[in-house]
Amino acid sequence: MMVALRQRAYAVPVLVTVALLLAVNAALNRSFVSPDNWAPILAGATPFIVTALAQAAPILAGGGGIDLSVGPLAGLVNAILVAVLVPRGLDGPLPMIGAALALGALSGLLNGAIVCMLRVQPIIATLGSFLVYQGLTLEVLPTAGGSAPAWLRAASGRVGWIPGPLLLLLVLAAAWLALGVTAYRRNLLAVGGDERAAYAAGIDVAAVRIIAYVIAGMLAAVAGLAFTAVLGSADPSVGVPYTLTSVAGAALGGLSLAGGRGGMLGAAAGGALLFLVQNLLTLAQVSIFYLQIATGLILLAAVAINAVSDLRRRRSTAAA
Amino acid sequence: MSDLAPMTRAPGMDATAAAAIPPLLEARGLRRSFGATIALDDVSLGLAGGEIHALIGENGSGKSTLIKMLSGIVRPDSGEIRCDGSPVRFADPQAARRAGIVTCFQETLVLEELSVRDNIVLGQDGVIRRCRGPAAEAALARAALAELGVAIDLDRPLGRLKLAQRQLVTIARALAGPWRLLILDESTSALDVEERDRLFDALFRYRAAGRAILFVSHRMDEIARIADRTTVLRSGRSVATLAAAQADTPRLLALMSGPEEARAALGQATPSPPTARSRGVVLRADGIVLRPRAAPIALDLSAGEILGLAGLEGHGQERFLDCIAGLAAPDRGTITGGTTRVRSVVDAARAGIAFLPRDRKRDGIFAPLSVADNLTIARLGRFSRAGLIRRIRRLEAVRTAMARLRVRARGPEAAIDTLSGGNQQKVLLGRLLLTEPRVLALNDPMRGVDPGAKHDLYDELRALAATRIAVLLLSTELPELCLLCDRVAVFRDHAVVAVLDRAALSEPRLIAAMFGHAAADDRA
């Protein structure tokens, strides 16, 4: 129990910040907390959270791990679902979710193989897939349009009494917890912490990393599904901006960009933080001319808080 | 506990029976080059169950490369490895592990963010499949540590452990799975005498149980004490394998480096001439309290004196040295270098105190940079005008330093990581000397340095002392302390319990003081 808590200590600053922002958001706008609004608010936050989760896996895997293709892949999935599957009548939950996940896994496999087998630096390997997916998206969907099937659009609202986006996040959390029971999460942190030590200890570094990229791909695909549900249509430009927000979200969540430190809880909180900041600045009617400045400052402040608490933690470690 | 069971087929087999069946592991004609460097030229070696087999050689002679080959990390260019008589090719360390070969590599490879338990069970699981639950993992880790006679809090992250404890964790990791051959690459270099003796006890038990151990060390006393057979590598070739009876130290040294230099290395047996201590105090530590309730420490260091710092791991000597270097602050007390009060690294620099950290690779060398850069980086201003380096001038200085320290490298432009450990250490010492220090604070500078190079470095330290540079030498090697130091301060429980001077200096006395005996009468 103590160990479990200590392992999540890195996420405390970001969780506190998120709680604070939730409170401020709620104070500024009562309707923010009304149950009616949970679904749309969560739906707005979901792409931020899920893409940050996607980015977290390769970052944790270390070795300069990063997946720049997260955003474009989510966009590509959105385009393929709406512009390829729906017109062919493949618009049921099974084919759509199945296709999205398969696409994500395939992409992750490719990225992982390029990084681990061809040993190309992750940032350049995934910059390659970034460009390829952006091109493919335009190929599939020259301009925005189409419409998502009713079931998917409905999923961005409520499923039964529970908001659809919340259900999605719960499923993802359960999946991550389940991975914690296996050896994978420890292997991931080991490989990210020091790949040479992990390799020498007998861990299959390449396999662990490839799986990290597969997780990233599949989560990016889930983000693509989420876009499709929220937008109700497809748009070739929707995914790309999420690459940078996903990296920022993961970093805000206390993950070390050098790998091996942090976890999905932090990444999710980091993604939520980005959403809440934008939401807050909108609510507070910050002049649009200052919006970007405010976003940047909050980003800096958040990483600074993280860094300071981390430095303190490391100091106390060193002293012991 | 069952996990710690040996994989040996015939435990307790006697030596004659062992000769009849193929050796447990055999290397034949191994070759490997890295670019222009030939790391292994022609190495053959046989390892039988029930033996402790020592592997010695100068820095860069290929010991670690051979070990990495046997462990599935480096692939041979040619030659073959046989396991139980049949040829094997280990694709990765996991494959070697499955064949029962477990290894502690020269570098302490640990994961600082993970707990001791996780570090020990690392590599036993599949990529996803986990073999045991948390409780069973803890039991396994505890048992492995118990083999070495240590108990460490299993939930502690490795980042909080000292080097020696980290080293023990890596050994425990090797012991945790089923194994037949244990390879230890300079694993004793970070251990103190007590920890080392417990490790040796364990090794003797394993030998008795019929398992094999391949043991690398630069400490000839250790070789003499535990090795059944010793294989000597020279310039990537296995030049001989000797049984314990034939393997006396002069002979081994001769095999390692050629007879000429061996004689030189043996020359080190003559201790330093005593230094006059009246030449003026250059460093004064006064009332230093290293941790609450520890006794205060008072030590003076005179110009030209070599003062040794000794103690079991974690008894404060390292922290004391850090305080001297301005890297840590004592709870109480003052450190004065010349006239400067040392409170920070900057003060230490101003006081002319140069510090050599213990971990050469992590804190010392700039890996792909050249020898010239590594030597001069801290004093580039001396060779530059208007921020531009004057190459000829710098080259001259580098050449001089390399010659003086007898650095063996392809040239000043050779990348530092192509040098052997001992030569890297010489370069680092050279870097310190360029800062023209009054005090050298050295944290275990001979760690992992071969006897020949050590001899060079000893000479160098003596020569420095002769030029009135004062040396603080923290070392885990007792013979070294006895050989070099004018005085040795022995630490126990974060206080100095004895200061032995030249006349009183001997290994048994050092050990006694370190263990807290004879403290009273020797206190200065």
Add this chain to the structure above:
Amino acid sequence: MLARHLSRWRGEGGGYAALVLLASGLYLGTAALIPGYLSLASLRSVLLLASLLGIAAIGQTLTIVLGGLDLSIPAVIGFAEVTVAQLYGQGWPFAAAALLVLAAALLFGAMNGLVASGLEVHPLIVTLASGSILLGAILAVTHGQASGTVPDWLSATVSVVGHTGPIPLPGAVVAWLVAAAGIVILEHRSVPGRWLYAIGANASAARYARLPLRRVWMLAYAVSAGFAALAGMLLAGFSGAADAEVGAPYLFTTVAAVVIGGTPLSGGRGGYGRTVLGCLIITELTTLLIGLGLDQPGQEIFLGAMIVLLVATYGRQTHLGLRV
């Protein structure tokens, strides 16, 4: 002597020789495929575009060698472009406007270095945030209505047909080549240059060697912002219009140019000489794809695939087994 020089031409990120071969091979290959490409006009176009990228990528190289990354380059480019045009348009002397922009950029860059090294936060996130703040500040000041003018000589400097004295190349190209030579020399021969490599190679050892880490970080990021500002001012002359987003294309392309040149992101290796070739290769590659008549999606798909393929042929990282 010769052997030593040759050995410098090999190296982890793929040899210089491979890069030179690739850059010239691409040029000749394109010329073989596309008649008319061999003309002086085409060569000058390619060089001009490479020079703009190259000047922007100076800082990216230095910060990557240091073990960091600078994602604020596009923002500084936009800032410089807008500010210099706006001030000059308001009647400031160009030199004064340029100096002000440069000073502001240097200060901004130094802040990046200070924050990143002081807090030990990954510079990726620091520069992402500071870039956003800088772009926001431009918006806040101009209220989105940036406009202005640039002197004619500046436009001539970035004009394909421009001459530099007797040299039949536009000033931007000449300036780039001079700057490149200077940077390469400083990397190897200046004191801060060697510190840069040492800190990038091993920050911990640098601390023990008492190298001025913070100053070097500030310097590298200041230089980065300074050259980004220069690129921004040149772009003001190049495109005519004042547009804060003008730097956007330089976000990933500068990183790609550095990495394609074979400088690894892990720091301590590589250098600007490689980036020069990386810039040429990227520019030639995108020109080739346009020349082949591919549509936009096709260009992106091919460019992505080519980047990975190229780096996979000569810029592979060493096997993990060799790093243990």
Add this chain to the structure above:
Amino acid sequence: PPAASAANDREAHAQALQDVPAAMRSYYDGFWYFSAVLPDPYESWTPPKAPVQFCYNDSYQGNSWRAAALAEYQKLVADFAKAGLAKPNLIVTNSNNNIDVQLSQLQNQIRQGCNVILSIPSSPTGLCAGVQEAHKRGVLFVSVESPVFCKEAINVDFNEYYGGLQTGRWLAQALGGKGSVVMLDGVPGLAPTVARHEAAMSVFAQHPGIKVVGTVVGMWTPSIAKSKMLQFLATHPQRIDGVWNGALMGVAAGQALSQSGRPAARINGFSGSCSFLAYWKQNHLQSLSLSQGGAPALYEAFLVAARMLQGQKPVVNTILYPLPEITDANLDQWYKPSMTVQSNCFADPPDGRAVADSYFDPLFKGGAPLKVALQP
């Protein structure tokens, strides 16, 4: 190819067009390439009582076009507030081109009590969930120069397709029906890019002598357009007679041609940017540009909203108008000496309107006339 959703609605489109007066239908030509024209979704809407809360849901604020539009909106709201018709504060959001953020901002604005939301969405489909919610809650949603596909919105726009036809026709005629043409496109994947391009291509297809030698993607950004154009010219040695410019990149194209040592080509303008007019004037070109400034665009959208607040009902959900043309003959009415090639403004129509206010009369039924005379 027609946008997917428009195809679904093609029949509804044809049906709805019947309600547009025949004389104005040409301005709706080819619009279904872009989006569908549908019946008025606010048929049964009761306008809110004054003072009305006006809101602006913008997707980007980084250029002078958007800034001009915002300033115009602020001025109009201030005028309305003075007359007691509007609350004085205009609620503004900017999503930095992130459509998810824009959607959540829209939903926020609905919750904050906005009565009229003018919006420039960064995607024609992405806001639909919010638009539906607005419609359900009696909030008037009007898109400004970026029509959305959602049935519940009012779109006010010039017809992108019609603009492509205007410019394409001029270029074909200026080239005498023959020659090689380069297409200079805006941001790929955006509907205006596709609609303009397709329209111009449909014109060129009618002229067998005109050969389209390639498409250059200039992203509506001069620096990119110039770079790409230089690369295009470096690899295309043949003579270029004309460049069809899909907005904002005419000067870049002209400079790229002359700096590559190529003979001047015919280049059209599209948006009436000051920069292009100055270039036109200085180089004594023959050209044609449309005028598509931010302020007039917002004015026309506001005018439509204002009419609807008076109970007037549009005949269809999409109100289209033609853009004024700047020609060699009338250039001097638009060009001002203060304009330079580096200028970042848009030449506004002399009277601040894209079309006369009365242009809209046939497109509305019922209701009351405006209470205050709107002045741009």
